[in-house]
């Protein structure tokens with residue numbers, strides 16, 4: 001590591017016509033951090049993620065990975081810097097088997113990137129995400145929650161340094177959400193990953209992350225520990241009428 005943050009946004013803005021979806025957001029992510037991003041509907045969370053992964057080009061500000069300027073680069077350049085992500089709607093190859101989907105991620109990574117033994121091959125990745133028994137099923141035949149796990153597995157197969165998770169717990173049952181949160185922590189702990197995680201299930205998120213960024217109307221209104229953030233007056237205001245809880 002060269003002392004630079006793994007990924008850094010400096011006053012990043014994204015405009016769609018007259019709408020400012022992300023408004024001068026700055027945030028730096030260090031190796032090994034598990035950071036949550038929350039905010040009401042339309043706050044700009046996904047758009048910020050899209051900017052962080054090169055899917056959307058910022059209309060203002062700069063992005064750096066390991067100190068290197070990446071603003072305007074294509075998503076594959078972000079991937080080369082070890083940035084991997086999931087999407088709100090899982091993007092798996094429905095007709096391919098679960099194992100073949102993982103294999104796709106491995107091919108994408110190529111041989112050059114060293115990885116933990118937990119990500120060594122198809123079998124070890126399936127084992128890590130708990131889908132060994134489904135290896136030969138077409139991805140279309142597994143449950144939606146298993147498809148979310150598969151998408152995480154595909155992202156892991158690219159041997160990332162930073163994993164961006166967009167609402168991976170959406171639509172899951174309460175026990176599935178807890179299992180997902182535990183998996184995410186385990187990935188961070190055992191793979192030395194940086195994880196940035198958007199989730200609508202604020203209660204769960206606050207219980208598992210160490211740092212949380214709150215977006216509201218495109219702006220960053222808070223960035224701190226869950227305990228700090230839930231006491232922030234602007235955050236309480238933004239969430240009035242929404243769920244907002246004390247972290248356990």
Ligand SMILES: Nc1ncnc2c1ncn2[C@@H]1O[C@H](COP(=O)(O)OP(=O)(O)OP(=O)(O)O)[C@@H](O)[C@H]1O
Pocket residue numbers: 016019020021039040041042043044045046047048
């Ligand atoms: N491609 C686009 N074109 C035009 N407007 C967009 C586009 N993508 C997002 N927006 C708008 O930008 C704003 C931020 O949307 P975004 O999806 O980033 O918010 P979010 O916090 O992820 O919301 P949610 O929690 O509902 O997923 C919204 O007003 C949305 O309608």
